Amino acid sequence: MTQAPILKARGLVKRYGRVTALDNADFDLYPGEILAVIGDNGAGKSSLIKAISGAVQVDDGKIELEGKPINFSSPLEARDAGIETVYQTLALSPALSITDNMFVGREIRKPGVLGSVFKMLDHKAMEKFARDRLSELGLMTIQSINQAVETLSGGQRQGVAVARAAAFGSKVIILDEPTAALGVKESRKVLELIQDVRSRGIPIVLISHNMPHVFEVADRIHVHRLGKRLCVIDPKENSMSDAVAYMTGAKTPPEAAVAA
Amino acid sequence: MTNKTIKMALLGATALTLTAGIASAESHVKGDVNACLITKTDTNPFFVKMKEGAVAQADELGIQLDTFAGKIDGDVETQVAAVETCIAGGAEGILITPSDSRALVPVIEQARENGILVIALDTPFEPSDAADATFATDNFKAGVLIGEWAAATMEDPSSAKIAMLDLNPSEVSVDYLRNQGFLTGFGVDVKDETDIGDEDDPRIVGNDVTNGNEQGGRQAMENLLQRDPGVNVVYTINEPAAAGAYEALRSVGLQDQALIVSVDGGCPGVQNIAEGVIGATSMQFPLKMASLGIEAIAEYAETGAKPENSEGLDFTNTGVTLVTDNPVEGIDSITSEEALEQCWG
Amino acid sequence: MSDTTDPGRKGQDYEQDLDKSDVSVAEFKYLHNSPLDRIQHALHGNPTLVPVIVLVAAIGVFGLIAGDRFFSAFNLSLILQQVSIIGILAAAQSLIIITAGIDLSVAAIMVLMAVVAGNLAVYAGVPAPIALLVAFAGGTGCGIMNGLLVTKVKLPPFITTLGTWSIFYALNLWLSGAQSIRSQDIDAEAPLLKFWGIALEVGGARVTLGSLLMVAVFLVLWYMLNKTAWGRHVYAIGDDKEAAELAGIRTDRTLLSVYGLAGLVCAVAAWASIGRVGSISPQAFYEGNLQSITAVVIGGISLFGGRGSILGALFGALIVGVFQSGLRLAGVDVLWQVFAIGWLIILAVAIDQWIRKVSA
Ligand SMILES: Nc1ncnc2c1ncn2[C@@H]1O[C@H](COP(=O)(O)OP(=O)(O)OP(=O)(O)O)[C@@H](O)[C@H]1O
Ligand SMILES: [Mg+2]
Numbered sequence: 001m002t003q004a005p006i007l008k009a010r011g012l013v014k015r016y017g018r019v020t021a022l023d024n025a026d027f028d029l030y031p032g033e034i035l036a037v038i039g040d041n042g043a044g045k046s047s048l049i050k051a052i053s054g055a056v057q058v059d060d061g062k063i064e065l066e067g068k069p070i071n072f073s074s075p076l077e078a079r080d081a082g083i084e085t086v087y088q089t090l091a092l093s094p095a096l097s098i099t100d101n102m103f104v105g106r107e108i109r110k111p112g113v114l115g116s117v118f119k120m121l122d123h124k125a126m127e128k129f130a131r132d133r134l135s136e137l138g139l140m141t142i143q144s145i146n147q148a149v150e151t152l153s154g155g156q157r158q159g160v161a162v163a164r165a166a167a168f169g170s171k172v173i174i175l176d177e178p179t180a181a182l183g184v185k186e187s188r189k190v191l192e193l194i195q196d197v198r199s200r201g202i203p204i205v206l207i208s209h210n211m212p213h214v215f216e217v218a219d220r221i222h223v224h225r226l227g228k229r230l231c232v233i234d235p236k237e238n239s240m241s242d243a244v245a246y247m248t249g250a251k252t253p254p255e256a257a258v259a260a
Numbered sequence: 261m262t263n264k265t266i267k268m269a270l271l272g273a274t275a276l277t278l279t280a281g282i283a284s285a286e287s288h289v290k291g292d293v294n295a296c297l298i299t300k301t302d303t304n305p306f307f308v309k310m311k312e313g314a315v316a317q318a319d320e321l322g323i324q325l326d327t328f329a330g331k332i333d334g335d336v337e338t339q340v341a342a343v344e345t346c347i348a349g350g351a352e353g354i355l356i357t358p359s360d361s362r363a364l365v366p367v368i369e370q371a372r373e374n375g376i377l378v379i380a381l382d383t384p385f386e387p388s389d390a391a392d393a394t395f396a397t398d399n400f401k402a403g404v405l406i407g408e409w410a411a412a413t414m415e416d417p418s419s420a421k422i423a424m425l426d427l428n429p430s431e432v433s434v435d436y437l438r439n440q441g442f443l444t445g446f447g448v449d450v451k452d453e454t455d456i457g458d459e460d461d462p463r464i465v466g467n468d469v470t471n472g473n474e475q476g477g478r479q480a481m482e483n484l485l486q487r488d489p490g491v492n493v494v495y496t497i498n499e500p501a502a503a504g505a506y507e508a509l510r511s512v513g514l515q516d517q518a519l520i521v522s523v524d525g526g527c528p529g530v531q532n533i534a535e536g537v538i539g540a541t542s543m544q545f546p547l548k549m550a551s552l553g554i555e556a557i558a559e560y561a562e563t564g565a566k567p568e569n570s571e572g573l574d575f576t577n578t579g580v581t582l583v584t585d586n587p588v589e590g591i592d593s594i595t596s597e598e599a600l601e602q603c604w605g
Numbered sequence: 606m607s608d609t610t611d612p613g614r615k616g617q618d619y620e621q622d623l624d625k626s627d628v629s630v631a632e633f634k635y636l637h638n639s640p641l642d643r644i645q646h647a648l649h650g651n652p653t654l655v656p657v658i659v660l661v662a663a664i665g666v667f668g669l670i671a672g673d674r675f676f677s678a679f680n681l682s683l684i685l686q687q688v689s690i691i692g693i694l695a696a697a698q699s700l701i702i703i704t705a706g707i708d709l710s711v712a713a714i715m716v717l718m719a720v721v722a723g724n725l726a727v728y729a730g731v732p733a734p735i736a737l738l739v740a741f742a743g744g745t746g747c748g749i750m751n752g753l754l755v756t757k758v759k760l761p762p763f764i765t766t767l768g769t770w771s772i773f774y775a776l777n778l779w780l781s782g783a784q785s786i787r788s789q790d791i792d793a794e795a796p797l798l799k800f801w802g803i804a805l806e807v808g809g810a811r812v813t814l815g816s817l818l819m820v821a822v823f824l825v826l827w828y829m830l831n832k833t834a835w836g837r838h839v840y841a842i843g844d845d846k847e848a849a850e851l852a853g854i855r856t857d858r859t860l861l862s863v864y865g866l867a868g869l870v871c872a873v874a875a876w877a878s879i880g881r882v883g884s885i886s887p888q889a890f891y892e893g894n895l896q897s898i899t900a901v902v903i904g905g906i907s908l909f910g911g912r913g914s915i916l917g918a919l920f921g922a923l924i925v926g927v928f929q930s931g932l933r934l935a936g937v938d939v940l941w942q943v944f945a946i947g948w949l950i951i952l953a954v955a956i957d958q959w960i961r962k963v964s965a
Contacts, residue, residue, distance in 0.1 A: 055851055076853040091851035093841040095911045100837050105853035107834035119833040303783040304888075332891070429939045469939050474785060475882045475889035479687055483933055486680060500785055500886060507788055507883030511804060512811070528787050535789055 004067060006031045006203055007052065007083075007172055012061035014047050021047035022058065023227035029172065029203050034194060036214040036235075037207045038247055039224030045207045046088050048224065049174050052205075053085040054078035065171070076105065084169030088176040088207075090161040094150035099123070099130040101149055102164045133163040137189050154181040162190055166197055173197060174205040179213060191217055211240045223247050293323045293561040295554060296346035298339055298356040300383075302329035305526060306546050307357065309604035310381065313547030314355065317554040325554070326351070334430075336363045343367045346376070353377040353557030355550065361386040361433055377560045379567070381549045383434060384575055393556065393567040394575035395549045399434050399523070402542035403441020403495075405582045405591065406521035409540045410493050411446045412588040413519060422446070423484040423518075424456075424467040425477060425496040425505055431456050435497060438523050439467075442495045465491055470501035477504020485512065496522040499529025499541060506537045525583060527603040533583055534596035540584035543594075546604055549578045648960045652905045652913050655956055656920035659903075663924060667931030675934050682810035685819075688900075688926035690715075690878045692819040694893055695900035695918040696826055697870035700863050702901050703830070704843040705910025706755065706762030708864075711871050712893025713773035714747045716886075718875035720777050723786040723885035726795035733797035741872045747773060748868020749861060756857040770894065781887035788883040802880030815877040822870060823919045830915055839863055844911030899946065900925060903953045907961070924949065 007029040014022035021044045029035050039045050050056040052063060054072025063070050065081060072078045075085065092101050103126050109115030110122045131145050137159050149157055162178050175194070179187040187210075194204055194217055208214050214221060215235045223230045223246045230246060231253035245251035297314045299307035311327055318325035326349065328342035339359050346354050347370065354376055358364045361383060368378050368390055380394040388394055411417045424442075427435040433454075440450045448461045457467045465488040470476035477496060485491060485508065494509075496502040502522040509515045522529060525543025532538045556567045570577040582593040648654055668676040694711045701708040718740040725736035747769070754765040791798050801815035830836035838859050841849040850856045879885055904921025906913030925946060932942045 074853075074855070075851050076855060079853045085851075087851050089848065089851070091848040093844040093848055093852070093911070095844045096837065096841055100841075101852070104837065104841055104849070105834075107837065109834070118828075119835070121832055121834060121837075303778045305783055308783070429943065468933075471888075471891070473888045474788075474884045474886040475878075478882055482683060482687065483930075486674065486683065486930075486934065500884075500888070503785070503788060503884055504882065510883075511802070528785060531787065532789075537789070 003031055005029055005064075007063070007065055009048075009052065009063045010061060012048065012051050012063070013059045014044075014051060014056060015059055020227055022051065022061075024061070025224070025228045027052070027222070027229060028232075029205060030220075032198060032201055032203055033219040034198050034204045034206060034217050035220050035222055036218035037205060037222045037224055038209070038211075038214060038243060040247060043224045043247075044227040045224050046176055047227075049085065049176055049205060049207065050087075052078070053083055053174060055085075055087070079105070079168075082169065082171030083174065084165040084172070085174040086158075086161045086165045086176060086178050088180075090157055092149045092157055092161055095148055097146045097148055098134070098152075098160055099126045099145055101160060102126070102130045102133070102167065106168065129167075130163075133167045134159065137163050137166075137186075137193060155183055155186055158182055159186060159190075162193065166193055169197070169202060172203055172205065174207075176207045177209065178206070179208065179210060187213070211243065214243075215240055223253070225249065293321075293353075293558060294349060294351040295323050295325050295557045296342070296349075296351045296354045296356075297325060297327045297550065297553075298342045298346075298354065299327070299329045300333045300335075300339075300357050300359050301331065302327075304333075305604060306382075306524070310357070310546040310550045313550035314554050317551035321554060321558045323554060323558060330359050334359050336360045339364060340367050343371055347371050347374050351376055352561045353379065353553075355379050355381050355553040355557070356391075357382045358385055365390045377557055377566065379553045379556060380575075381553055382546065383432075386433070388574045393569070395552050395556075395567075395578050396575050397544035397549075397580050398573065398575075398577045399437035400441035400444075401577075402523045402544065402580045403438040403443075404445035405441075405542045405580065406495070406523065406540050407442040407445020407447075408591055409445075409582060409584060409588060409593070410442075410495075410519055410521050412591065413539065413586060414493070417447060418463075420446070420463045420493050421488055421490045422448075422464050422493045422495065423481065423491045423505075424464060425470050425480045425484075425494065425501050426456055426467055427472055427497045428469050438497060439495065442521070446493075470497060470504065472498050473500045474504035474507070477501035478508045479504075481505035481508035485509075485514070489514070490517075492518050494518050494520045496520060498522060498524045499526050499532060499538065502529065502538045502541075503532060506532075525581075525599065525603050527600065530583060530596050530599045530603045533585060533599070536585075539586065540582060540593070543581045543583050543599055543602065545578050545580075545602070552576070552578060645960060645962075648956075652907075652957075652960060653917045653920065655953075655960075656904045656917050656924060660920050660924050660927065663927045663931065667927060667935070671931055671934035675931055678808060678810035680930060680934075682812050682816070684923070684926040684930050685816040686811070686813050686881070687930075688922045689813070689815045689819040690874055690881050690890070691893060691896045691900060691925075692919060692922040693822050693870060693874035693877055694890075694897035695904070695922050696819075696822050696915060697867040697874070698897040698901050699904070699906055699913075699915045699918040700826065700830075700839070700867045700870070701762065702843075702898075702906055702908060703839055703910060703913065703915070704860060704863055705846070707766065707898065707908070708751065708762065708867060709766040709894045710747070710751060710770040710773055711867065711874075711897050712890045713770045713777065714744055714868055714871040715875045715878060715893065716890055717747070717773045717777040717780070718744045718872040719878055719885050720781045720786075720887055722798060722875065723791065723795075723879065724780060726798055727786050727790050727885075730794075733795040736795065737797070737876060740875055741869060744868045744870075744872025744875065745865050746868065748864045748866065748871070751868070752861040752864025755864065756860050777887050781885075783887055785887065786885040791879065791884065798876065798879045798885075799883070800880055801877040802883065813880065815880050818873070818877050820919070822873065823916060826870075827915050835859065835862070840911050842911075896925070899950055902957075903949055905953065905957060907957055908954070912961075913957075921953075 005028040009027035012022045012025040025048055037045050051058045054075045054077050108122045108125050110120045114120040127145050158181050165173050179190050218235050221233050221235055246253045301307055330338040336359050365385055371378055378391045380391040382396050384394045385391050426439055436454050436456050439456050440453050443450045451458045466484050468480035468483050470480045494505050496505055499522045502520050509518055519539045522538050522541045529541055559565055569575055583599040584593050585596050587593045697711050698708055721743055722736045722740040725731040726733045751765055751769055754760050755762050801818055804811045804813045838854045842856050846856055900922035901918045903924050904917030906917050928945055929942050
């Protein structure tokens with residue numbers, strides 16, 4: 001890695017009352033890579049990516065995007081900066097349609113006066129776009145693009161959230177356990193999508209508990225433990241059991257990995 | 261106090277009572293004798309006038325007066341709390357306009373057991389001897405006056421089509437007394453004198469409720485016009501309801517067809533008499549009720565004597581006067597011009 | 606990306622047959638067991654159907670019971686007139702309820718703004734259009750005050766508006782001295798205030814401009830909620846505020862705009878109410894807050910937020926009006942009218958719960 005990281009965080013601290021979710025955590029994401037983040041439940045993975053995506057404000061530490069310090073006060077700002085996130089909770093509005101959910105906050109308006117003065121939405125254009133994105137993901141079991149998200153299965157919902165991020169992310173895409181609820185076939189599609197996105201040159205942060213998936217797609221693996229980055233390992237030089245051992249504290253990582 | 265500070269105090273007090281449900285207490289004059297005035301609300305001009313009369317009289321007689329009020333008409337809890345405060349405060353006498361004639365009886369008995377003189381103002385208790393005395397408008401008489409006036413004013417009372425605009429579904433005593441008084445005065449057989457709507461005289465088009473305000477008056481009038489567009493006599497519980505009824509008639513161009521009568525004697529109502537909106541109203545005198553009440557408490561504190569009822573009534577009649585600009589023979593009345601000098605609110 | 610096998614792919618063994626999987630769009634025959642199931646699904650997709658059916662049924666039934674007196678153009682237009690003010694308040698209330706809030710202060714804002722406009726125009730000699738503009742600004746301000754307390758101070762809407770209800774009511778009594786402004790004085794000084802009371806006679810019906818205003822308010826708000834991004838955001842916030850925030854909606858800003866707009870709608874109701882009542886009464890519409898909530902609930906808008914069409918509230922208000930008129934003309938006591946409305950509310954909420962089970 002000779003390049004400078006596109007996203008870099010140093011010394012992040014986040015406390016929830018007496019619980020410390022992030023304890024001086026560091027983070028580096030390089031251009032064009034897939035970085036997996038693994039760790040036990042409650043290790044602070046979600047907190048880390050929420051700090052990066054503006055969903056939570058850290059108590060201390062600094063974050064840089066392309067070398068420039070950033071300080072997002074809301075997810076919207078991160079999104080405007082090109083960072084798209086699929087949260088563990090998905091952040092979908094159950095009663096709204098798939099289309100509405102995909103376009104929330106960046107709706108397409110009708111051309112002309114209808115759009116500029118009357119602010120009328122262009123449902124047709126949005127529906128077509130949404131339909132195309134979902135087909136790419138192979139989420140064909142969805143019957144209607146205007147179906148309310150609450151009528152979808154858990155996996156279908158996850159698919160919608162992933163499709164939304166993949167469609168709009170321009171600099172970084174963060175996926176917090178995107179395949180947790182997905183079937184074998186759908187998981188495969190998401191993994192393909194991740195690789196596809198990388199081939200477009202967009203780096204991806206993938207949080208997952210599924211070691212085979214992580215080792216399959218990741219270029220580097222960030223091991224998170226007790227609120228901080230324990231080490232970064234190369235999936236080609238480490239086995240899954242090594243990773244799990246580091247993650248759970250059964251084994252201490254080598255100096256070199258910690259320094260990375 | 262300037263007018264502004266009074267308003268601010270009123271505002272503060274209302275906000276307090278409204279939000280917390282605490283009775284608002286204001287102390288007025290320091291003296292040996294303590295008295296309480298508890299009104300239904302402190303926003304209705306009728307009670308504002310009553311308070312004014314009580315405060316002025318207490319000032320003059322050197323009585324310390326605490327005033328309390330409920331949030332809205334029917335707010336029993338606040339009034340109960342106020343009575344309890346007065347008992348605890350060692351008052352000699354309580355003047356109260358009960359929000360509920362029956363519900364307050366137990367706490368009033370408690371007050372009397374403590375040697376407090378309790379006088380009901382405006383609204384009697386049920387039974388009326390639950391209080392030591394009642395100073396009130398004879399509401400039945402008020403109804404009779406406008407009823408007689410309406411019958412005498414109409415060319416042919418037997419062809420009357422009467423709309424009855426009452427207060428609310430609970431049929432409290434003012435409501436049925438005025439209603440039944442009016443019908444009696446008009447010459448209708450009212451059957452049970454405490455029951456609204458049990459009459460079978462075909463001249464009555466119907467009863468509806470107004471909540472005593474313009475909006476309710478308008479809606480009730482519209483409803484009754486639905487039953488019979490030929491309505492030519494409109495009885496109303498009070499003058500705001502009458503104003504609403506007039507609007508309903510006017511919106512369909514029937515304002516000249518019907519005679520509207522009412523009860524109260526508030527200044528806007530009297531103004532409406534002058535302008536021909538209302539034909540006649542029975543004026544009552546809240547200021548007098550209160551000042552007589554304070555006098556009675558002073559007397560009781562000094563000599564232990566309790567007030568006597570008016571002859572033939574189970575309360576002390578503080579008077580009622582017919583106001584109209586179309587007087588009829590045999591019924592005493594004053595004109596709107598004279599009434600404007602005595603009106604309240 | 607395509608479905609053809611990528612030779613470089615490293616999939617797991619158990620995934621080897623994935624490429625042969627069926628790629629047709631799933632087509633399920635709807636396997637609803639009973640007609641009831643089918644109804645439940647239809648209602649879930651279109652919650653306004655319930656109030657529409659109830660409204661049409663009620664009109665039919667009362668037409669049979671009470672006859673022509675009920676079913677006349679005059680009576681139907683009268684119902685429209687009588688529900689117009691509560692209807693407009695219900696529109697404002699719907700906005701708040703769709704965000705999963707509740708506004709106990711709508712009627713208080715309305716009465717306060719009617720008193721403000723009346724005092725300025727009738728007593729202070731301010732030109733009526735300016736007095737109305739002040740009332741609109743005031744209503745918006747009252748709404749924004751609610752909104753700030755909800756978004757910035759983070760108080761629950763119920764508590765916030767319970768408080769501001771009292772505050773606005775007290776201000777109203779103070780400004781008005783609890784005294785009505787007489788119809789005659791308004792006619793003389795500022796007839797514009799009664800503009801919405803003007804009635805159009807169309808074949809036996811008397812339609813006031815106020816009734817038309819109510820319908821217009823609903824249509825405009827319906828458009829805003831359903832055809833603009835803002836409206837979608839309002840629903841998303843009511844549905845799940847946290848998700849909406851994460852999805853990139855400025856929830857606080859949107860909520861503030863909703864409360865401000867609701868306040869403005871209340872001020873519009875104030876203007877309409879002067880035309881409707883004739884005078885300006887500080888004591889009127891004391892139950893307006895609850896009546897507006899009643900209309901919204903009967904209209905099938907979920908108190909939990911995010912669901913239901915604002916047009917439902919219009920039908921809800923009309924249902925209440927039709928029931929009252931029908932029962933009255935059938936000679937039913939006021940008491941039992943109140944009783945009937947009570948059951949309607951409970952029924953409406955029960956149906957809402959039942960419909961929501963579809964997704965569970
Ligand atoms: N909103 C919150 N309030 C209080 N504590 C929180 C909050 N969010 C997270 N935490 C705490 O912070 C710690 C880290 O949580 P986080 O969600 O980041 O874990 P995680 O690594 O994503 O776990 P998982 O694998 O289960 O998703 C946990 O101990 C959790 O209890
Ligand atoms: Mg997590």
